[in-house]
Every structure is written in structure tokens, then in C-alpha cells.
Amino acid sequence: FQSQDERYAFIAEWYDPSASLFRRYELLYYPKDSSIEMYDVKNRRTFLRRTKYESLHLEDLYVGSKVTVFSRHLTIVDYGNLYTSRKLGSRKERTLALIKPDGMRKIGELFDIIINAGLTITKAKMMLLSRKEAADFYADHRAKPYFHELLQLIMSGPILAMELLGDDAVSKWRAIVGPANPTTTESDTLDSISESFGHYGLRDAAHGPDSVASAAKELELFFPSSGGRGPVSSAKFTNCTCCIIKPHAVNEGLAGKIIKAILKEGFEISALQMFNMERTNVEEFYEIYKGVVPEYLEMVSELCSGPCIAMEIRQFDPSKVFRDFCGPSDPALARHLRPGTLRAVFGKDKIQNAVHCTDLPEDGLLEVR
Template sequence: MSDHNDRYVFEAEWYDKIACMLKKFYLYYYSSDNTVELFDLKTRKTFLRRTTCDGIKAKDFYVGSVITIFSRCIKITGYADTCTKTKLEMQLQKVFVLLKPDVIDKMGEILKMIINYDFHIMNLKMIKLTVDDIAENCFIKKDIVDKTSVINYLISGPVVALELLGGNGITRWQELAGPEDSNHARLTAASSLRACYGKDEICNAVYGSKDTETVIQELQYFFPNSKSKNKGPKNTATLQNCTCCIIKPHAIQEKLVGAIIDDIQKAGYMIIAAQQFYVNPINSEEFLEIYKGVLPEYTAMVAELQSGPCIVLEVSCKDENPNIVADFRNLCGPMDPNIARQIRPNTLRAKYGKTKIQNAIHCSDLPEDGILEVEYFFKILDGI
């Protein structure tokens, strides 16, 4: 093995579909020559000798990331030594961010700007803040006189909570967000989020944690881990006059979330609920069971859905639309992106899909499936 200064060690896991078991590894990454190695913790043997993998870059290695190594989707679950933890946590910082109620209709645009600023979206959930949520956290500056107006603004509609990860994250978030007062931001930081989307000091589009301590507190509150008794704030799903859209794991890895949501919103649709899910193998099979024996790609579709985080949307229209499922399918386009590019080049799959399996999004097929599929994620899986 080479100089250990360039070596990073992670705890990782992979679900072996043939053996029907979760395998755990140490994943070694060597930044000097961009090579990886896998050590099987159960057999105590090398599973994959040190080798180069196409498409893998240093920035892909962080806790929560899913890395494809020779068609296997390996999820990084933790640091395996303190040296890796120290080095990466100095480079990468988490930030808790809120998109405030009056910019939800611009959510796609804002997410595009966040991603273009080199932040990873680690978690996402649309919620409705309560007065208690606001009291428990640091959303209001101590020196603001009219606290009532701020509270009324924050509870006036849904917000989107985000967990972001980026190099020197807290400082760089403040740069991207701009000064608190949107009017001041327009004079001093014209390309910042508050300059582009805020109105004044109260309606200023976004909030982000100011220091590491606040980040930890707010992430634990809004995105508690699975062992926590606190489930975090409820999702905003209405399960009415809606259809389901899933942004697939490969599209998230390719940083297309903002672009896809932006296209959906610009096409006149409303996003009523949004949440990131990791779909386990059993749930993936169950959700896609309708295609078993119908589509030859069923097994590959199941593997794609569980290969990393996906973002699920409840999509609706401003007006009561009896054909919401069919209309939204038209925006998505044919299942095969190559066909979509030939006959419907402006559809989502034509623009963002790669193959019939990695076709960027899943959308509901039948009128009755819209509500049922939204319910599956936002009522059944989110309630587990």
C-alpha cells in the first residue's frame, strides 16, 4: 500500500441480490491514483483488489454517498478511521438550510443555484413549520424588533428543509445566500439568493445555520436519525388530485434534481410534497410489483430504485384537473429516452434520461395510481 496520507477508509455496504443479504465492507480510496479497494468484513478477505474505476472522483467520497463500483451500488455509511474523519470533516461541512414559503414556487431554480455552487443535497423534505418549531430553532435574529411578522411569514405556507454538504460549507452558504436584508443584498451581492428571490429583511427567501453547533442542533431536529424517538416534522402530502413523480437515484447522482423540478414548475405544475427516501430492496420490489412479468426490465428497475437516495414528489395542478396523471405523463415522455428524444424532445426523459432503466424519473401510469403511489411513500414509508 502507498503513502497513507492519500488513503481514505470508509465503512460501506452493498445489498447482494443473489445472496439476498447486506454485505459490509471497508472501502479504501487512494486519491493519488484514483483507485479503490474493498475488504469484506465478514469473510475478512479482500473482495476487490485495488483498481481504477471509471467515473469515480474524489468529491464522490463522503458519508451518505452511493458509489457505483463495477455495477454494484456501494453506500458509504461511516468513517472507518479517525484520520479519514478528520481530513474530510475539515474539507466538507454540513449546513442546514430552509427555503421559505414565498419561494417554494421557485424551488427548482434555487436548487439549481445551490447545486451549481458545488453543494451536495444530502437530505430534503417539504414541511409546514409550527410556532413551536420556530421557538426551538434559530430562524429569527435576536435583534429583529417585529418577531410576530417573521413568525407569521414562516408559518404562512410550506417550506423546504435541506441538509447540504460542501467544502467550507457554512461560509460558502453565507456567500450564496447574501446579506439578511434583500434590498442590501441587491446592492452588495447582486447574484446571491436573497438578492434574486428576497423582498426585504423579513421575506428574504432563505435561512441557513450560522455555525457548526446550530447546524448539528437543527439537523437533529429536522432530520433525526432512525434511532431517534423524534420523527421530525410531518410531510405536506395531501393525497388529493395528484400524481407521483420519483427522481431516480442516477439523476440525483448526476445533480439533475434542480433542473427537473424547475422544468416541472415551469410547466405549470405545483409540488405539494417533496422528500428524499432510501428505498430498501423489499420496498423497491413491492412498489414496482405492478411491472413484474409485464416489463422485461422489472429486475433492473428494482435495482435502480434501491441504488441510492431518490426524491419523491406529490405533483398537482393549480386547477382541479381530472387528467393530472395522464397530463403529467405527457410531460415525462416515453419510457425510453432515445425514443423520447426522437418524437418528444422537450419531455423530461428526453432531456435527462440515459436508458430505459436510467430514464431520470418514474411517474404514475394509471389515474387511480397517482394517489396510491403518493400514499405509499408519504403515508406508509414515511410513517415507518
């Protein structure tokens, strides 16, 4: 009877570092008991017999997602059959969420709003726009009298560009952003970003494209698919330390709360980017812990188990040290000794302790780079 269970098929790629090539698999997912099966496409043979794998959920599986199966990082590149494509692919949309300089002090709240709306943040980067990039973004307004004011506002400081994915993402995010110039009746009923965070009119705090087509076009400006760099990062590389929100915390929807706590404590987040780190890079990044910390291998596995958010943190109050605000690396110890610290509040255990932060002041610049 098992073969009659409903199943979804995906094509997944895994980069095999020892052979320096991508291997393709058909990944079958059975929602009935959260089990998976994998076939090696090239060699036409079973790679993994049907096995229960409860940490993988149907909502994690969509084209473009990155999933971890028994410590292999797979990228879903396509749907494996028409049934899966029709059933799952139709309503999943990508859209651009752009937080303008006016809304940047509230990015923690905005992360929470996005996550609570059931949308997934798949890319995020704080950027500074050049005049040309700003003009390209506002190309449709070129003939308007307020064109130069628009450019000045969006170039007045860092912005945060994000790619959001979800069912009806375009209209969902547009509804959250709300109209640029709400009328009194609208603003009475609107629980939207422009009302909560931005001044009305041009200085609205956020932007969302109005259609799937404009979303694709605008995402291309900020996250070029051709492998281009896109606008420059807002990183300052001075008086800075590095903080990484670990994959488990991103996955649990804690990023917004961690960001809010950091800003509330008086630190500045001068750069931010979402990454998927490869195992070899993580091993290099954690090299100083090798042979010193018994949990080294588990720490490596955690940091490459999914997307993480890396931030450049700057501190201006000499009495406040960011490393102290992160707390002891063991959350149980942190809850006992330093209850208000990030790891005490958001950490679970030594490996899933919510954040990594630079241990030595002189490593701050190195890690941010």
C-alpha cells in the same frame, strides 16, 4: 509499486438482507487509477481484490455518504485511518438550507445554485411547521417585537429543509443567502438569494445558520438524528400523482432543471422528499412491471443506486396530464414523438429515463403514500 500508491481508507456498512444484519468492510480507494479494495472486518479477509471502479470518485466518499459498489449499497460510517480523516474530514461541513414560503416558487433555481456552488444536497423534505416548531426554530428572537410576524411568515405555507454537505458549507451557503437586510452598497454587489428571490427584510426567501454549531442544532430540528419524525410532510394526498427523479438524474445535477420544467408547465409540487430506496422496497414498488417489462431488473437497480427525489404533483388544469408531460418511457422515442417532454429532454435510455411517474390515475395516491 502498487502498494506505494496514495490511498484513502473508509469503514463502510452493508445491510445483508438474507442474514438481516449489517456487515462492515474496510474500503480502500486509490485515486491514481480509481481502483478500490475491500476487506471484511469481522472475518479478517479480503472481500474484493484491488479492482478498477471508475464510477466511484473521491468526492463521493465521506462519512454519511451512500455509495454503490457492484450493486451493493454501502454507507460510509467512518474514516479508516487518521491520514484519511485529516486529509478529507477537516473541511467537510454540514449545514441547513431552509427555503421559506416566499422562495418556494423558485426551488428549481435554488437547487441549481446549490449544485453550482459545489455543495451536495444529502437530505431534502418539504414540510409544514406547527406553531411550536416555528417557535423552537426562532427561539433566539422570542423577545423581539417582530417574533409573531416571523412565526406567521414561516407557517404561511410549505417550506423546504435541506441538509447540504461540502467544503466550508456553512460560510458558502451563508454567502449565497446574503444578509437579511442588505444595504444599498451590499445589494449592488450581491448576487444572492434574498436579492433574486425574496422581498427584503423579514420576508427573505432562504435561511442559513451562521456557524457549524448552530447548523448542527438547527438540522436536529428538521432531521432528528434520534430517529424521530421531525415536522410533518406537506403532502396533500388529493388529486395527486407521483413523480420520482431517478438517481442518475440527481447525480448528474439535473434535479433543479426538472423541477423548473414541471413548475413552468403549470403543475404544483405539493410535497418533495429525498430518499435512498432499498432494493426490496423498489422491487415491491415496481411489482406491476415484473414479467411485463424486459428491463425490470435494470429498472430496479437504477432506482436503488443512489438518492432519488420523490414528489407529489398536483394538476389543476384538466387539459394537462402529468403523465403526458413525462413522455414515452423510452427517451429516444420521446425525442422523436414528444420532443418537449421531461424524458425527451433529460432522459438517456429506457432505464435512465430521468423520471418515474404514476402510470394509472388510481395509483397516484398509493405511490405518493
